[in-house]
Structure formats: structure tokens, C-alpha cells
Amino acid sequence: xxxxxxxxxxxxxxxxxxxxxxxxxxxxxxxxxxxxxxxxxxxxxxxxxxxxxxxxxxxxxxxxxxxxxxxxxxxxxxxxxxxxxxxxxxxxxxxxxxxxxxxxxxxxxxx
Amino acid sequence: xxxxxxxxxxxxxxxxxxxxxxxxxxxxxxxxxxxxxxxxxxxxxxxxxxxxxxxxxxxxxxxxxxxxxxxxxxxxxxxxxxxxxxxxxxxxxxxxxxxxxxxxxxxxxxxxxx
Numbered sequence: 001x002x003x004x005x006x007x008x009x010x011x012x013x014x015x016x017x018x019x020x021x022x023x024x025x026x027x028x029x030x031x032x033x034x035x036x037x038x039x040x041x042x043x044x045x046x047x048x049x050x051x052x053x054x055x056x057x058x059x060x061x062x063x064x065x066x067x068x069x070x071x072x073x074x075x076x077x078x079x080x081x082x083x084x085x086x087x088x089x090x091x092x093x094x095x096x097x098x099x100x101x102x103x104x105x106x107x108x109x110x111x
Numbered sequence: 112x113x114x115x116x117x118x119x120x121x122x123x124x125x126x127x128x129x130x131x132x133x134x135x136x137x138x139x140x141x142x143x144x145x146x147x148x149x150x151x152x153x154x155x156x157x158x159x160x161x162x163x164x165x166x167x168x169x170x171x172x173x174x175x176x177x178x179x180x181x182x183x184x185x186x187x188x189x190x191x192x193x194x195x196x197x198x199x200x201x202x203x204x205x206x207x208x209x210x211x212x213x214x215x216x217x218x219x220x221x222x223x224x225x
Contacts, residue, residue, distance in 0.1 A: 033213075042115075042201055042216030043154075088154065098144070098169075099214060103153030 004102035006089050011108045018076040020105045022089030025070065029091040032065060033099065034074045037086040046074070046087075076107075084109045113138045115217035117202050123223045124192055132187045132220050134202030142205045143185040144169070144214070145177065147198040154201070160185055192224040 003025045012018045024032070030051050035043040049056045049063045049072075056063045062075040076083055089102040115136045124130055136143065144159040146169075156169030160179040174196055176188040185204075189196060199221050203214040 040219075042218050043203075043214075044216070045213045048213070098156065098159060101146075101154040103151065 004089055004091055004100055006087075006102035006105045008103065009106050009108070011110065012079050014079060014081055014109055014111050016079055018074075018079045018083070018107055018109075020074045020076075020087050020089075020107065022072040022074075022102055023070055024072065024089070024091045024100075026091060026093070026100075027067075027070065028093055031092040032063075032072050033088075033090040033092070034061075034063065034072075035088040035090060035101075037088065037104070039085070043088060079107075079109050081109045081111060083107060113215070115202055115204055115215050117200075117217040117220050119220060120218065121221050123225065125225050126193055127191050130189050130192060130222075132189075132200060132202075132222070134185045134187065134217060135183050136185075136202075136204040136215070137183065138204060138206070138215065139182065140204035140206050140215075141182070142214075143179065144203045145175070145185070145187045146201045146203065147171065148201060148219075149198050157187070157200075192222075194224045196222065197224050198222060 005023045033048040034046045036046045037043045047058050060077045064073045086104040086106050088104045090099040092099050118133045141162045145157040146154045148154050155171045157175050158177040160166045166177050199219050201219050202217040205214045
């Protein structure tokens with residue numbers, strides 16, 4: 001079955017880079033997502049990558065996909081205190097809208 | 112403004128008292144879904160709907176009902192709530208064809224069942 005695993009907690013200093021890792025089990029996953037949840041709010045899509053891509057860059061965000069190892073990472077450059085949130089990795093199969101989420105990684109950015 | 116709205120945002124109730132959490136979206140999305148979020152368990156899907164009158168179970172459907180009579184609304188019904196349904200609930204919607212099937216989430220409903 002589908003399963004998405006993430007580390008639960010990451011702490012960094014402001015200005016450093018953050019790397020949040022995720023592994024998934026379903027090799028037929030076509031879309032892989034990163035969502036951000038700020039305190040007291042719902043989830044917002046940060047970025048996504050198709051399975052035929054290895055890397056996607058969007059301003060301070062870089063997503064790397066290793067299909068062989070089923071490993072997805074999100075790198076946030078120049079991390080700011082406003083980046084403190086819970087980050088969810090999610091996968092979806094082609095043609096479906098159902099997402100399978102990881103448990104989330106809490107990122108804490110200290111000044 | 113494109114959004115998903117949920118009501119109520121906070122609810123405290125007692126065991127066995129039927130309740131409904133409403134969800135509405137104004138983006139003409141076909142797909143809608145309900146999730147619950149619990150500490151250490153992340154988001155788990157309760158029910159989803161691919162379109163009007165089409166609903167299906169997610170990973171944790173026990174104790175919940177849904178209906179999809181109109182495209183914009185997808186209420187979550189707890190016929191006889193129990194304390195283990197105390198949780199944070201999110202409704203989400205997406206177009207079946209869209210930017211990577213991006214799901215738009217509501218602000219959440221925090222439910223406490225005593």
C-alpha cells in the first residue's frame with residue numbers, strides 16, 4: 001500500500017539552509033507535493049514535482065526527486081523565522097486527486 | 112476570493128449528539144475531501160467525492176457520513192460522536208484537472224467530544 005515517511009522535527013538558525021526529507025513507497029506515484037501548514041491554519045501548496053523530473057527550483061525552494069530510492073527532499077535557502085511551520089510531503093497517482101500525506105515535519109527557525 | 116470555508120471553526124459537544132460540519136467551495140471544483148489531523152498521525156482522509164452524488168471512503172471513514180448533493184457543498188456528518196472523534200478536521204477541494212491536482216484547504220474545524 002501507499003506510505004509516506006518524514007522525519008518529525010528539524011531545527012535551524014535563521015539564514016541557514018533547511019532540508020526536509022521524505023520517502024514514499026508507491027513507485028507509480030506521478031505527482032509529489034510539499035504543503036506548508038502555519039499555526040492555526042490549513043495546508044497550503046508550496047510546490048510540486050512530476051515524477052519525470054529530477055529537480056524543480058522555485059525562488060528559495062528546491063525540490064529534489066530520486067525515483068530509484070523513492071526519496072523526495074525540500075531545500076529552503078536562507079531560512080527565515082516566517083518559514084517556521086509544519087511541512088507535509090504528499091503523493092498522488094496519475095489521474096486521481098486523492099493524496100497520501102506524510103505525518104509532517106515541524107521546522108523551527110531560531111533567530 | 113477563491114476559498115474553501117468550513118463552519119463551525121470550533122465546536123465542543125457531548126457523546127451521542129449528532130452534528131454536522133459544513134464545507135463550501137466557490138471554485139467550481141469537482142473533487143472534495145475531508146481529513147482529520149491528529150498529533151503524531153498526520154492527516155488521514157475520511158471521505159472524498161469525485162463529483163456530485165459520487166462519494167467514497169478514505170482511510171478512516173468509521174463513524175462519519177458525507178453527502179454531495181451540490182457541487183459546492185460537502186458536509187461531514189457525525190451521527191453519534193464519540194470522544195475518539197475529537198480532532199482537527201480539514202475540508203479540501205481540487206479540480207480534477209489542474210496544476211498538479213493542487214488541493215485547496217479550508218481553515219479547519221476543531222472538534223471536542225466530551
